[in-house]
Amino acid sequence: MRIHFWGVRGSLPAPQMPSQIKSKISSVLERLKPSDIESSESKERFLAGLPPWLFGTVGGNTPCVSVNVDKSQGVIIFDSGSGLREMGIAITKEHPKPVHYHVFYSHFHWDHIQGLPFFNPAYDPSVSIDFYSPMENLKTALYGQMTPPYFPAAMESMASKKTFHRITGKVMVNSLEISYKKLNHPGGSYAYAVNDGRHRFIYATDTELSAADFIRQDENTVFFEGADIIALDSQYTLGEAIEKYNWGHSAFSMAVDFAANWGIKHVVLFHHDPTYDDRKLFNILQSARWYTERMGIKNIEISLATEGLELTL
Numbered sequence: 001m002r003i004h005f006w007g008v009r010g011s012l013p014a015p016q017m018p019s020q021i022k023s024k025i026s027s028v029l030e031r032l033k034p035s036d037i038e039s040s041e042s043k044e045r046f047l048a049g050l051p052p053w054l055f056g057t058v059g060g061n062t063p064c065v066s067v068n069v070d071k072s073q074g075v076i077i078f079d080s081g082s083g084l085r086e087m088g089i090a091i092t093k094e095h096p097k098p099v100h101y102h103v104f105y106s107h108f109h110w111d112h113i114q115g116l117p118f119f120n121p122a123y124d125p126s127v128s129i130d131f132y133s134p135m136e137n138l139k140t141a142l143y144g145q146m147t148p149p150y151f152p153a154a155m156e157s158m159a160s161k162k163t164f165h166r167i168t169g170k171v172m173v174n175s176l177e178i179s180y181k182k183l184n185h186p187g188g189s190y191a192y193a194v195n196d197g198r199h200r201f202i203y204a205t206d207t208e209l210s211a212a213d214f215i216r217q218d219e220n221t222v223f224f225e226g227a228d229i230i231a232l233d234s235q236y237t238l239g240e241a242i243e244k245y246n247w248g249h250s251a252f253s254m255a256v257d258f259a260a261n262w263g264i265k266h267v268v269l270f271h272h273d274p275t276y277d278d279r280k281l282f283n284i285l286q287s288a289r290w291y292t293e294r295m296g297i298k299n300i301e302i303s304l305a306t307e308g309l310e311l312t313l
Contacts, residue, residue: 001067001068001069001176001194001196001199001201001312001313002067002068002069002310002311002312003065003066003067003201003229003231003310003311003312003313004065004066004067004087004308004309004310005064005065005083005231005268005305005306005307005308005309005310006061006064006065006066006083006084006086006087006307007059007061007062007063007064007065007079007081007082007083007084007086007115007307008058008059008061008063008083008270008271008272008305008306008307008309009058009059009060009061009062009063009081009111009271009272009273009274010062010063010111010205010206010233010235010249010271010272010273010274011062011111011273011274012062012110012111012274013060013061013062013082013111013274014060014274014275015060016057016060020277020278024054024278027054028050028054028055031046031050032046051282052278052282053277053278053279053281053282053283054278056278056306057278057306057307058272058278058281058282058304058305058306058307059083059306059307059308060274061081061082061083061085061086061115061307062081062082062083062111062112062114062115063078063079063081063083063106063111063112063205063270063271064077064078064079064080064081064082064083064084064086064087064115065077065078065079065083065203065231066078066087067176067194067201068098069174069175069176069196070174073100073174073175074098074100074101074102074173074174075098075100075101075102076101076102076104076173076176076178076194077101077102077103077104078103078104078106078192078203078205079103079104079105079106079112079113079205080103080105080112080113080114080115080116080119081111081112081113081114081115082111082114082115082118083115083307084115084116084118084119085115085118085119086307087119088118088119088120088121088122089120091120091121092120097121098121099124099126099127099128100127100128100129100130101121101127101128101129101130102129102130102132102173103129103130103131103132104132104133104178104180104192104203105131105132105133105135105138105190106183106189106190106191106192106203106205106206107135107185107187107188107189107190107206108133108135108137108138108141108142109187109206110145112205112206113141113142113145114145116142116145116146117145117146117151117153117155121160122158122160122162123157123158123159123160124159124160125159125160125161127160127161128160128161128162128163129160129161129162129163130162130163130164130165131162131163131164131165132165132167132171133165133166133167133190134166134167134168134180134182134190135166135188135190136166138164138165138166139164142155142164143155167180175196175197176194176195176196177194177195177196177197178192178193178194178195179192179193179195179223180192180193181193181219181223183204183206183207184207184208184209184210184212184213184248185206185207185208185248185249186246186247186248189205189206189207189248191203191204191205191207191223192204193223193227196313198313199228199313200226200227200228200229201227201228201229201230201231201313202223202224202227202229202230202231202232202264203230203231204230204231204232204233205231205232205233205270205271206233206248206249206271207232207233207248207249207250208233208241208245208246208247208248208249208250209233209250209254209255209258213258214257214258214261220262224262224264225262225263226262226263226264226265227262227264227265228264228265228266228313229264229265229266229267229268229311229313230259230264230266230267230268231268231270231305232250232255232258232259232267232268232269232270233249233250233255233270233271234250234251234252234254234255234269234270234271234284234288235249235250235271235272235273236249236250236251236252236273237251237252237284238251238252238253238254240273241254249271252269252284252287252288252291253287253288253291255267255269255288256288256291256292256295256297256300256302257295259300260292260295260297260300264300265299265300265301266300266301266302266303266311267300267301267302267303268302268303268304268305268309268311269284269285269288269302269303269304269305270305271305272305281304282304284304285302285303285304288302289302
């Protein structure tokens with residue numbers, strides 16, 4: 001099972017501003033010494049020694065995560081934020097190209113659907129796309145964003161074969177079992193768990209964790225306990241989460257506590273605030289790792305969701 005992150009921001013896309021790029025270049029030059037450019041090897045050592053917030057970027061696209069075992073059997077996609085456009089561009093370079101996609105929606109806020117009109121495979125008549133949601137307005141929501149005055153091209157212009165499913169239980173996509181659970185978010189949101197019989201990946205964006213999520217009742221236990229990886233909403237620092245109570249998002253420290261509570265092996269901090277720059281986000285990752293040590297939390301790995309991150313189970 002390969003998990004690829006195409007878009008990791010929340011709320012709206014947050015591209016790098018020219019001033020941010022200039023600031024990064026300036027910070028890199030301040031660190032540079034004559035000995036760092038003496039040879040190709042010294043240049044590589046210099047670049048490798050730069051902090052990740054300088055040498056790279058988290059990315060600015062909104063949520064889109066793909067899961068696949070064998071692309072010939074279809075690709076599973078969670079949410080079609082602006083990261084879906086990047087996925088479509090990457091797929092055009094693949095040979096052979098996947099021809100079947102299964103798109104599961106956490107909910108229909110714009111940041112989770114806005115990439116669909118720009119997904120190249122959706123315009124290919126040889127492609128089939130199955131859309132899934134527990135919400136009854138799935139087809140209406142997706143068609144609605146591609147109508148005037150919101151978008152110039154209707155969804156009917158997509159030549160792919162499209163099928164819409166309102167799900168009421170577990171779904172089998174080839175060898176993968178996909179289940180869902182409702183989350184705490186204004187208007188509703190759903191987490192999904194992917195189980196291949198040996199490993200489990202959970203996609204749990206847009207949730208404001210509460211005491212109820214830590215209770216060891218059957219529904220929580222079956223869905224969360226012992227998962228291998230969870231991509232979990234951790235949009236805020238604790239201070240901002242308190243200020244923005246009831247906005248439907250969680251603090252990174254709560255995400256760590258949650259993963260520890262359910263024995264989840266690896267938590268990927270996800271759905272980053274659009275106002276947080278790369279430096280702040282990597283500082284949050286460092287703070288989350290420090291927090292696990294301070295609280296004596298063992299056997300848990302913490303990563304920061306970045307565009308292009310790929311994990312394998």
